[in-house]
Ligand SMILES: Nc1nc2c(ncn2[C@@H]2O[C@H](COP(=O)(O)OP(=O)(O)OP(=O)(O)O)[C@@H](O)[C@H]2O)c(=O)[nH]1
């Protein structure tokens with residue numbers, strides 16, 4: 001159970017307290033966003049269910065040796081496994097250990113930024129705690145929300161957890177290599193996404209085979225170029 005947001009349970013956290021928490025969070029998120037923009041860094045809030053393949057995606061991204069210079073923080077209740085995996089793959093990374101909190105908030109990211117110089121970076125990825133619900137509610141100061149949805153999760157997750165998918169700028173349909181082994185229709189997943197996302201954007205990827213990873217890197221490069229162009233235009 002998340003003690004910070006009460007997982008939307010008004011008996012645990014009254015509605016007005018929750019609203020004030022979110023307002024405070026939004027202020028810090030705005031500060032984080034200014035910080036990223038000052039440095040021309042594209043900030044990504046990478047969300048998804050536990051085990052949907054968020055860390056594996058970043059490892060596969062690093063294996064492609066992209067021209068983009070990346071760093072990351074990984075949110076985890078109890079370990080620094082993901083940060084270690086990312087560092088081993090060549091992405092400088094720190095862990096944010098949340099204890100009982102089932103999501104990251106802007107203050108946690110702000111604190112982590114004190115230890116992560118942004119100079120010389122192109123992309124900063126915040127790998128959120130694995131959870132399809134609460135992380136979507138908290139702005140971290142990101143430029144884009146990316147959701148990793150694995151084919152092993154079935155066809156209906158976008159319609160069952162719409163808040164997350166409504167906020168996604170991109171959905172990465174992960175573990176696409178496993179599709180032939182499952183009773184899951186890719187068309188049905190994409191249909192559920194089309195019914196949930198205001199502007200559906202989906203890339204199918206596999207950290208195992210490398211399918212789609214170049215397209216994902218191209219998407220990051222395109223978003224970052226847009227950020228830099230907007231900053232130059234004032
Ligand atoms: N076959 C296959 N397995 C994958 C792929 N991506 C991830 N996996 C496996 O899925 C499991 C979970 O992957 P992680 O990258 O740890 O998932 P995660 O979303 O970072 O998990 P949490 O951080 O705990 O929420 C691991 O056993 C991975 O090897 C993929 O593209 N194909």
Ligand SMILES: [Mg+2]
Nearest residue numbers: 054055082127
């Ligand atoms: Mg992970």
